[in-house]
Amino acid sequence: MFMTIWATVASVYRIEVVGLDPLRLVLLGTALEVAVFVFEVPTGVFADTFGRRSVIAGCVLMGSGFALEGATPKFVAVLAAQAI
DSSP states (O other), X not given: OHHHHXXXXXXXXXXXXXXXXXXXXXXXXXXXXXXXXHHHHHHHHHHHHHTHXXXXXXXXXXXXXXXXXXXXXXXXXXXXXXXX
């Protein structure tokens, strides 16, 4: 439920505050999918090695990405936050 709410709020933020056009929104989605594809295997190895600590590290990384996106309403910052 919270992820659905976050996705809605993030979309409105990106359109209204950051002022992204449809092309840049598609680029953000592409950057997110590329980051997921590239980091999926190393994340799995890290999770298998360190167990529960990997969940904490994942929450910290997601939180830092959210904070970066909210702190700087610029396309480059939002793009970097998607990679994080």
